[in-house]
Amino acid sequence: MILLLEFPGALHKCIFDEVQPQSRVVRAAPNEPRFRGQAGKRAHHPGWRSSPLRGLTLRQRRSLRNMTPTAPAVTPQPIRIQSWIQRESSSLSETERKRLEAAVEEAIPDDHLAGCDIYTNADSPRRTELRPKGVGVPDTDFLLYLHVQDTDKCRAEPNVLAYAVHCRTDVHGRPVAGVVVICRGRLTEAAYSHQAAVQTVIHELFHALGFSKHLFHTWRDCSSTSPGGSGCSPRGQVTHSDGAGQMRIYTPSVISALQKHLASSDPELGGPLENLDAPPGRESSHWESRVLRGSIMAAVLEDSSTVRIDPVTLAALQDTGWYTVNRSQAQSLVWGDGEGAVFGSLSTCQDKSSYFFCTGSGFGCHYLHLHKGECQTDRYLEGCRMYKPLKNRSECWKEEYNRRAAEEDRSGEIFGFDSRCFVSSLTTQNDSNSVEGRCYRHRCTGANRYQIKVSGSEWVDCPAGGTIQVNGYQGLVSCPDRRLCLYPDIAPPDSGETQTWSLLCIPAAVCLLAAFIVSYRKCRSCRIRIQTAPE
Numbered sequence: 001m002i003l004l005l006e007f008p009g010a011l012h013k014c015i016f017d018e019v020q021p022q023s024r025v026v027r028a029a030p031n032e033p034r035f036r037g038q039a040g041k042r043a044h045h046p047g048w049r050s051s052p053l054r055g056l057t058l059r060q061r062r063s064l065r066n067m068t069p070t071a072p073a074v075t076p077q078p079i080r081i082q083s084w085i086q087r088e089s090s091s092l093s094e095t096e097r098k099r100l101e102a103a104v105e106e107a108i109p110d111d112h113l114a115g116c117d118i119y120t121n122a123d124s125p126r127r128t129e130l131r132p133k134g135v136g137v138p139d140t141d142f143l144l145y146l147h148v149q150d151t152d153k154c155r156a157e158p159n160v161l162a163y164a165v166h167c168r169t170d171v172h173g174r175p176v177a178g179v180v181v182i183c184r185g186r187l188t189e190a191a192y193s194h195q196a197a198v199q200t201v202i203h204e205l206f207h208a209l210g211f212s213k214h215l216f217h218t219w220r221d222c223s224s225t226s227p228g229g230s231g232c233s234p235r236g237q238v239t240h241s242d243g244a245g246q247m248r249i250y251t252p253s254v255i256s257a258l259q260k261h262l263a264s265s266d267p268e269l270g271g272p273l274e275n276l277d278a279p280p281g282r283e284s285s286h287w288e289s290r291v292l293r294g295s296i297m298a299a300v301l302e303d304s305s306t307v308r309i310d311p312v313t314l315a316a317l318q319d320t321g322w323y324t325v326n327r328s329q330a331q332s333l334v335w336g337d338g339e340g341a342v343f344g345s346l347s348t349c350q351d352k353s354s355y356f357f358c359t360g361s362g363f364g365c366h367y368l369h370l371h372k373g374e375c376q377t378d379r380y381l382e383g384c385r386m387y388k389p390l391k392n393r394s395e396c397w398k399e400e401y402n403r404r405a406a407e408e409d410r411s412g413e414i415f416g417f418d419s420r421c422f423v424s425s426l427t428t429q430n431d432s433n434s435v436e437g438r439c440y441r442h443r444c445t446g447a448n449r450y451q452i453k454v455s456g457s458e459w460v461d462c463p464a465g466g467t468i469q470v471n472g473y474q475g476l477v478s479c480p481d482r483r484l485c486l487y488p489d490i491a492p493p494d495s496g497e498t499q500t501w502s503l504l505c506i507p508a509a510v511c512l513l514a515a516f517i518v519s520y521r522k523c524r525s526c527r528i529r530i531q532t533a534p535e
Contacts, residue, residue, distance in 0.1 A: 154183035173218025178208030220321030349384035365421035396439035397492035425475035
């Protein structure tokens with residue numbers, strides 16, 4: 001996965017579907033599978049030597065305890081995600097680095113892996129140990145290899161923050177290992193955002209854990225099995241095209257979550273997949289941006305304050321059959337909430353029937369009302385337009401903008417942590433003022449009920465869906481309906497967010513993920529048999 005970052009308020013584009021096919025994914029085989037090779041030659045079995053991403057060299061080994069296989073758990077347990085961080089040497093010259101990468105292409109340390117033996121024939125008890133059994137990784141359900149370095153991909157694309165793939169699956173197709181590369185040079189840039197980096201890691205983890213078109217066919221149905229997960233059956237094909245040609249995921253939890261989100265009982269409401277970068281009739285590994293914008297698994301991620309770990313994505317992880325998900329921990333997905341089955345369609349996004357879309361090129365408010373915005377489109381909106389955060393001074397919650405506002409503005413703007421964007425034509429002058437997004441303080445008085453405060457005014461009730469006048473000003477303020485005081489988890493980012501890179505964002509993302517997903521423990525012991533080929 002490659003995330004393209006353009007700050008501020010830009011789109012973070014993921015091209016996971018271009019990177020994943022370049023990796024060779026290793027799949028475990030049940031009970032001593034026999035692979036044919038040539039006696040006396042190095043057998044390139046993918047279980048012990050794999051190169052998911054060219055040029056990811058590991059030069060250190062970590063001593064790990066032996067892993068003791070355990071029986072499947074009776075009840076789901078919190079998923080155990082371990083990270084293995086490569087320590088890059090900065091003393092190598094460019095020539096040395098290239099020579100080393102050409103000689104050693106390792107993404108997974110040998111001491112993590114199963115052993116390999118060579119047998120003279122299929123039934124022979126005599127064997128030659130090609131590589132000893134590794135000590136494994138203890139108490140782990142998913143292993144995340146983290147590399148912090150500047151690769152060719154990082155250097156070729158100056159806006160790349162990170163990319164990743166899954167590289168190992170178990171006998172049922174569940175991913176058990178993945179590789180994440182974080183571009184080292186991006187971590188010291190002035191535009192670096194800790195929150196965006198955490199979201200990047202979560203986005204990558206969700207891909208590696210199963211939200212991938214390369215894994216959809218391996219999803220399993222465990223709805224009628226024991227809590228331990230035994231007896232799950234393959235779901236088979238879970239993606240199909242609807243009547244309009246939109247590829248969708250049709251699994252029970254996803255359908256239910258989307259119907260609830262859009263307030264529709266339409267049975268065609270499977271999870272819509274992005275169709276822009278996929279050939280007709282083919283899947284994508286992202287949600288359709290026009291329908292599920294703001295989701296952590298949309299193809300584009302905007303300002304980090306607008307990205308949500310949403311109910312539809314958690315429903316999809318539930319339907320992989322590999323996890324039990326605490327979906328009550330989902331964050332509110334405001335985009336499209338209650339808008340009906342046709343929301344986000346190209347035929348309706350320009351008819352002003354939805355508050356979430358706009359026409360023209362004017363100024364207003366981003367749909368979360370944390371930012372002032374401009375009516376714009378992008379390639380993933382495919383001609384539909386929405387109010388996107390302005391590039392300068394769009395954040396209503398930033399109190400440092402108050403001084404400039406007091407000196408230059410006559411519309412009564414107040415910036416601060418409790419300020420939100422309102423479409424307004426207020427002015428203290430006698431002439432008319434343009435209608436656009438302005439920042440005013442707000443406080444909730446109930447569900448979908450609030451008051452606002454303009455510079456120099458008292459608190460004034462702002463009826464949702466209506467407009468108000470403010471003493472001392474000409475013009476009106478529009479009061480948005482079903483956008484404020486309904487979503488307790490919609491708030492500005494922490495003002496103390498660090499701008500200094502720290503690998504703490506990695507365990508932070510893992511801890512957040514662990515709060516959402518509970519995995520069945522399925523530990524297996526496997527030793528590979530390689531049979532020599534007959535002459």
